[in-house]
Amino acid sequence: MIDFLLDLIYPPRCIFCEDIIPIEEERAICKNCKNIISFVKGKVCQKCGKLLEDDMSKDVCIDCIKNTQYYDKGLALFVYEGLVRDMIYRFKYGGHKEYAKYLGEFLSEKIRKERLEEKIDLIIPIPIHSNRRKKRGYNQCEELAKVISKKLNIPMNASVLIRKKETKPQSGLSFTQRKNNMKDAFELKNTFDIYHKNILLIDDIYTTGATINSCSKLLKKKNANEVYFLTLSIGRDFD
Ligand SMILES: [Zn+2]
Ligand SMILES: [Zn+2]
16 A cells, blocks of 8 residues: 555656656566667577677687686676666666666576576675775665575675775776776685585676676685676677
């Protein structure tokens, strides 16, 4: 009843186009956006989960052929473009923390579909630096991880992996610059919590994978078992 009244006063809006969604419809995403948003589906890189061009015979993208990827396998929900890019911007910088509720559900669904839930012992969100967290008020990846953890009943630990270096934003940096930027950026508070565990890292954007790879390398070095990642969005192999 309270929800119903709140919906009348503050009608639910689509997280992508911000238009009001009629009460009888699905929350979070309007009919129109559902048709135009690019979900990652079809042929994807078997390592990082990036969309591959349909007519290509390869199973792995160029980045994953060229570079050592320390994680075992990755998945992504949306292609990072247009409305998705704008939505993630509002989620991170526009104070729209509540998007996590809906996005976390989409991500949980993806994990179920890919049958990943039985493999995972622990969920770890990619951390942001404490200064950035103070400024923003929350870590968007942690908000997503909280929802997934609750939905799938898998433990989450948001304090074992920390960002000790205040890194520059990765956008606009070359591949080598990104890698250097991430060098020694992360630290593990203790190694017992991750020992021999299968870990799922949660992030918002995957481009070259420098962040995910840096964390995966550290986790593997400290005896985590398998490392997977799930990210809200990812680029295409052929962009
Ligand atoms: Zn919409
Ligand atoms: Zn790949």
